[in-house]
Amino acid sequence: MTVERFPVEASHILFFARAIGDENPDFAEGRVAPPTFAIAAAQFDPEWPLRPRPGTPWFGSGREASGAHAESRGALHAEQHFEIHTPMRPGMVLRVIEREGRSWEKQSKRGGTLCFTETLHEYRDVETDELVVTARQVGVREQEPVA
């Protein structure tokens, strides 16, 4: 996820807070964003692969149970870490810079290989370049045992 402009907006925070079942008035009235709100920057990634887009084949169901590249189960989210240097508030505009982190493998209980990949994200204020949030994500993909 690389994002040029992630405008932090009160109504987006309200919808996000509702979705996590949190009725805290500070979130509902947009005084500040919940600690995990940075993840919603995906809305502002023009090429975000987990959003159906006009003219691009989608891998979920339509007429058939699956569309494009359905052979892949994709990676599952194994870990997520945030460092919040400054709480996110409406009015901020952030950019998100993505970097690859480490990768490693582990044997799964079923005899396959679990492949872990780490991705790092820096959220910076577009005007001041101040670091607002640092995020680290670990994805895991299982390779089936060779028969």
Place this chain on the structure above:
Amino acid sequence: MSIEIGQSRSSVIVENLSRSQIVMYAGASGDYNPLHTDEVFTTAVAGFPSVFAHGMLTMGATGRVLTDWFGSDAVVRFGVRFVRQVWPGDTLTATATVDAVHDEAGRTVAELTVTTVNQDGVAVVTGTAAAVVREEA
């Protein structure tokens, strides 16, 4: 606010998780992965018993135990491992426990262990957090 090592708080953060709440989270977060939003794809193609919650939905809901306790803008670090999937119908309880209290950059910060369990008492999310401890006005 008086915070001591070993202090703990728990809350029920999700009760009988609905597929519609998972869809709400997809809409708010922008993660429309069919594994969370598309029962047909998830059962017929991906081979899971049903759609399941985004790990980030559980993490986000877990954050409530921190912000309700320390304040809406008090969390400075929050990290978790997603150890089990969360399914429609699950009821989740999050617990945060103070492991240490120390000074950091002129502020008092509580270090916490965070665990969220399902209705069978099985952990779905485990992790740590840190939050600024504010003096009461």
